[in-house]
Amino acid sequence: MQSRIRIQTEDFDLNAEVxxxxxxxxxxxxxxxxxxxxxxxxxxxxxxxxxxxxxxxEITRLVEEAGKRWALxxxxxxHRVGSLKPxxxxxxxxxxxxxxxxxxxxxxxLMDYLKTxxxxxxxxxxxxxxxxxxxxxxxxxxxxxxE
Amino acid sequence: MQSRIRIQTEDFDLNAEVxxxxxxxxxxxxxxxxxxxxxxxxxxxxxxxxxxxxxxxEITRLVEEAGKRWALxxxxxxHRVGSLKPxxxxxxxxxxxxxxxxxxxxxxxLMDYLKTxxxxxxxxxxxxxxxxxxxxxxxxxxxxxxE
Amino acid sequence: MNLLYFAWVRQKxxxxxxxLNLPAGDVASLIAHLKSLGxxxxxxxxxxxxxxxxxxxRHAGLDAPVGPNDEIAFFPPVTGG
Amino acid sequence: MNLLYFAWVRQKxxxxxxxLNLPAGDVASLIAHLKSLGxxxxxxxxxxxxxxxxxxxRHAGLDAPVGPNDEIAFFPPVTGG
Numbered sequence: 001m002q003s004r005i006r007i008q009t010e011d012f013d014l015n016a017e018v019x020x021x022x023x024x025x026x027x028x029x030x031x032x033x034x035x036x037x038x039x040x041x042x043x044x045x046x047x048x049x050x051x052x053x054x055x056x057x058e059i060t061r062l063v064e065e066a067g068k069r070w071a072l073x074x075x076x077x078x079h080r081v082g083s084l085k086p087x088x089x090x091x092x093x094x095x096x097x098x099x100x101x102x103x104x105x106x107x108x109x110l111m112d113y114l115k116t117x118x119x120x121x122x123x124x125x126x127x128x129x130x131x132x133x134x135x136x137x138x139x140x141x142x143x144x145x146x147e
Numbered sequence: 148m149q150s151r152i153r154i155q156t157e158d159f160d161l162n163a164e165v166x167x168x169x170x171x172x173x174x175x176x177x178x179x180x181x182x183x184x185x186x187x188x189x190x191x192x193x194x195x196x197x198x199x200x201x202x203x204x205e206i207t208r209l210v211e212e213a214g215k216r217w218a219l220x221x222x223x224x225x226h227r228v229g230s231l232k233p234x235x236x237x238x239x240x241x242x243x244x245x246x247x248x249x250x251x252x253x254x255x256x257l258m259d260y261l262k263t264x265x266x267x268x269x270x271x272x273x274x275x276x277x278x279x280x281x282x283x284x285x286x287x288x289x290x291x292x293x294e
Numbered sequence: 295m296n297l298l299y300f301a302w303v304r305q306k307x308x309x310x311x312x313x314l315n316l317p318a319g320d321v322a323s324l325i326a327h328l329k330s331l332g333x334x335x336x337x338x339x340x341x342x343x344x345x346x347x348x349x350x351x352r353h354a355g356l357d358a359p360v361g362p363n364d365e366i367a368f369f370p371p372v373t374g375g
Numbered sequence: 376m377n378l379l380y381f382a383w384v385r386q387k388x389x390x391x392x393x394x395l396n397l398p399a400g401d402v403a404s405l406i407a408h409l410k411s412l413g414x415x416x417x418x419x420x421x422x423x424x425x426x427x428x429x430x431x432x433r434h435a436g437l438d439a440p441v442g443p444n445d446e447i448a449f450f451p452p453v454t455g456g
Contacts, residue, residue, distance in 0.1 A: 025186020039172020120455025267374025
């Protein structure tokens with residue numbers, strides 16, 4: 001299984017990422033997830049902080065776990081950090097497999113674990129005031145489904 | 148809920164399709180699926196035939212059903228027809244929602260129903276011989292999960 | 295009624311579309327009639343477990359009623375996606 | 376040991392990183408010591424249900440052992456993705 005994990009400030013190219021997962025021709029199915037900054041009336045900036053080194057290490061562990069649970073040919077995880085604007089893309093998880101159910105399940109598993117395990121923190125700026133986004137209990141519930 | 152359904156011979160642009168689903172800024176989550184022609188030793192061409200008008204009508208019904216089952220902001224279904232080569236993309240289903248579980252589930256539902264309900268037929272050319280791809284019972288089982 | 299054939303059903307029958315003037319009935323009686331039209335039809339409809347049906351662009355069964363203004367399509371189980 | 380603070384933990388303590396020479400113990404004893412260093416630390420660690428811990432870049436609990444060569448990070452529940 002090939003895997004690509006990137007933490008970066010810049011945006012990503014979905015066509016190129018999906019193509020990279022299918023060039024070997026083994027995978028007929030690619031399930032992808034992109035997370036986007038919502039456009040809300042007073043939200044001006046979303047800033048993402050992370051824990052360098054641990055972020056990559058933790059995501060590597062999550063991807064390895066997904067590779068043990070499902071028959072995958074490739075996984076790509078790209079997470080942006082720094083200052084984002086409403087409408088910007090935040091995260092990509094793309095999973096290639098010979099079977100679409102494996103691709104879907106692994107993609108959802110990775111998103112649920114990213115949300116609960118990968119050391120990122122979001123800070124919103126609204127009307128000139130900054131505050132840290134609160135972790136959601138519903139994300140913990142989502143991750144628990146895979147235990 | 149916005150919806151786009153296209154049957155076309157040409158390829159599609161994932162970045163543009165996902166951007167179109169998120170320009171209104173309501174959706175934080177987009178789940179996508181792309182199906183690809185596998186590269187197999189002797190497979191030279193995959194030709195897709197369909198039933199014009201019924202294809203669009205049937206996919207419209209499936210998308211409406213997904214919109215009733217989950218809170219979605221947009222759905223895009225693009226299915227290619229005509230002659231494809233190994234590595235080519237066949238289908239895109241992209242679903243936008245405020246909640247990632249709704250996006251994932253609706254995307255998987257739509258793929259399962261496309262595979263069992265939308266009137267497309269694949270013909271493979273291998274070593275100069277053409278034959279029609281057989282429908283898979285596992286696709287029927289996948290669709291039955293949603294009944 | 296307007297009849298459409300797809301994939302190997304089309305190939306066995308040798309055409310993709312035809313208009314037939316037939317009395318109203320159901321899909322089963324229509325197939326019985328078609329099988330009397332020649333060996334290509336007989337071959338195409340030899341095993342009805344491999345045939346799917348649409349009436350007016352909606353999936354339908356052998357017991358679906360069909361009349362002179364209907365569009366009836368016959369095809370193998372679908373393989374898109 | 377090398378200590379790292381992120382998000383509002385970092386802001387309350389007023390720095391992102393520091394080196395401290397402390398005897399080996401567990402995370403709980405380390406936090407007890409940190410809380411004696413000033414009101415910023417006290418504030419950051421006032422409610423441990425809101426604090427998450429990593430030891431050497433792996434998630435860990437209050438009972439995890441820590442020694443002089445370890446990297447210990449304190450942060451709020453994560454909100455990425």
